[in-house]
Amino acid sequence: MAGSIRRMRLAGLIRKEFLQIWRDPSSIAIAFVLPVVLLLLFGYGVSLDAKHVPVALVVEQPDSASESFIGAFRKLEYFAPVAFPGMPDAEEAMREGSVAAILHLRSDFGRAIHQPGGAAAQLIVNGVNANTARLISGYANGVWATWLQQYAAQHGVQVNLPVLVESRVWFNSELSSRNYLVPGLIAVIMTLIGALLTALVVSREWERGTMESLMATPVSMTEILLGKVIPYFVLGTGGMLLSVAMAVWLFAVPLRGSFVLLMIVASLFLLVALGMGLLISTVAKNQFVASQIALVVTFLPAFLLSGFIFEIASMPQVVQVITHIIPARYFVSLLQTLFMAGDIWAVIVPNALALAVMALFFMVMVRRVSRKRLD
């Protein structure tokens, strides 16, 4: 009897929650529209790769050697070379920002290449965006080394080559930033649904006075909490499936690990996010404060400190330590591994364990802090 009564109350609460989600455009927006917008933005708009970078070419004395080098340069999709008659013009273009680098071949280039001392090519890179600058100089060095080797072989000249690095890229062989941004984005989306949306809807009940009426009925606090956790867990899983589908079919991100495993770790993370959302709403009893806290405490860390965009290993020591309390950190690492590398248990086990501990911690905290009282 007691069980069926409890089921009736819980079913009533869950039905109510789904009706509210269905009728409230802002819930739908956060759960479905926002993920799609974010995925499209990060999938198409944001790229951390260097592609078609405008580079000024200044060749003082065109000859066969410089011709050949420039040809090798033009073949690559990383650069979009533009020829300039002289250095002053190229420097002006650099100052205006219309080119990101200048490749300068002096008049003695064709001659010096056959001499024992070798030839020099000058590369000037706009260092304002340090990341792009590093990519450009890296690619340019690569082109230089490859061309030099080929040229030497063809012309039978002895060139003093430095040690050549034979590099091979694993897991993300196209070196496409989309392949790791899109999986990482799933963590951000789930944080939005689990923490932000949940904190908002609970604080809305406080704001509108409906929480007071709920509490005056014989429902238990556990039922009220489950009445929030279950619907938003379902919604979050829906958002997750949508994101995975878009990642795999729209952005062609490989999913090398097991889908079941992916859903299991996602569920763990969703529980953590829901726990944080509910905890926030026990402190913040109006929607404005709840959204502010949720953004600062859950969304921004998930964005900045999870390793989703910025590599954790290159953060200052102190910040690296802080990232250990950010749940999204573990989830991002799981996502990137499962998508691009596969079922690597050495990564999955510790990270999943960390999420499980956090989920348990937040759920227990929420239950202990929530009182069926107003004072």
Added chain:
Amino acid sequence: MTAITEHVAVLRGVEKSFMAGKRPAPALCRVDAVIRPGCVTGLIGPDGAGKTTLMRMLAGLIRPDAGSIAVLGRDMAVESQQVQQQLGYMPQRFGLYEDLSVQENLDLYADLQCVPHEARRERYAELMHMTGLAPFTGRLAGQLSGGMKQKLGLACTLVRSPSLLLLDEPTAGVDPVSRRELWEIVYRQVEEADMSVLCSTAYLDEAERCENLLLLHQGRLIGQGSPAEFSGRMQGRVWSVGLGGETRRGLQQRLVREASVLDALIQGESVRLVMHEGHAPADEAWSKDLQVQAVQPRFEDAFISLLGGVGAILPDAAQQMAQVHPGDGPVIEVKGLSRSFGKFMAVKGIDFHVRRGEVFGLLGANGAGKSTTFRMLCGLLPASSGSLTVAGVDLREAPASARGRIGYMSQRFSLYGTLSVRENLRFFSSAYGLSGKARGARIDWAFERFDLHDVADTASNDLSLGYKQRLAMAAALLHEPDILFLDEPTSGVDPLARREFWQRINMLAGQGVTVLVTTHFMEEAEYCDRLVIMAEGAILASGTPQQIKQSVAGSGKPSQSMEDAFIALIRREEV
């Protein structure tokens, strides 16, 4: 059975304080009370008396700091969940989900109260019939009128017929017709289902409908008994004074300043007088030429007496309104005024005029078009059609120059909550273009006249509603307007503060200020010189309070209340 079960609720030495800033503010002090079964108990008290705290404690939502509470024979400290199965609690804001339909709200509360599915159909039909909501079951709760929301809230708490029904100010801000219907439903529950009811209210006329009353003031229980017991104590102290050639307002203001008079109220064509204990009008010199008649005391007289009455506000000698616009021509003239929002006609071609120095009332339920009319008069909202002249200026042509002559006090007082009283006054005076000595003088005047010295440095958010109202009125008067617009100035304010407020209004009118006021307190309509009653954007009746009452009653019952007249007018319109 123990003695405890004879009462539905027993409170013993209940104390509670909340933190207000850094120091605890007591909400309830050693309250001992019982609630009797099978009847309606009224919880009466001014704003901030602790009514809601007491209600929430009985609903198990707040735990007392000290003392014990037993409800339905169970101790709330241990068995609150069992009690909640037999409890119906309607909080002040009804607790409805506005984005769920009427039916979905009912279903939710039926699930939460575990009403068996087989029993629902019959109970729903009964509730919907009783509340008149049957045609609206598919409508979203958010789209119901205030009165309908209140009835739906009640239906949700009654979905499983509770043993004890707790209603926290169920009628606040609801129109008189809906109020009356709510009381009919409540009384039917008491009679048919043998329910016990505790209902808090700020309307003193509703107290008369209760069988038992708990009177709360500043967290203390200052009286307990039936309305008759309360008013019985006032026997011989309440009198009605005929006008005898004086104006109603003049006589009221004269009498309220007498030391032996506790309270003086305008009522119809006479002034109702409550004397201090041991005084009778016949012994007083001022009663020589007046027609004084003893009348039956009401609960309200006892209430005011227990709370100590309102101090008289002395007339403002320094304040001499410049007589710039002499003559008795209308100060405000409205002809064929309409306003539509999309397809919805909020105001449907109304006409009225207000004379200089008049107190003019706009009465109506929520949604009748009062506030829309008001905003058009203040030049805040352009009219869709019709003409509108304020202080001789056509608002369609020169709204700005008319606005300088107008003082406006909006429904929610529009104060800056984090600014102190002094800062608010400084801000509003500069907003009205005052500066230098003139500004300083007006701010001093405001402190003096509205008695704000004690709270000069308090943030206006922390003021009681009565003080907020004073400050808002002071701010609206800083630039010495000759027309004052007051939009629901007394809603939610307790009876003492309301009396004080009307004294100030009367004084201003005496100085030649024209006052336009909207209200849903029907008894306040009596204080107006003339008024119009609005419903659904149109004027139902206009004239002096006496004329309106007579137009409804015919010649039969001249002494009926304004509320009866209002309800009769609305019902006549519906037919």
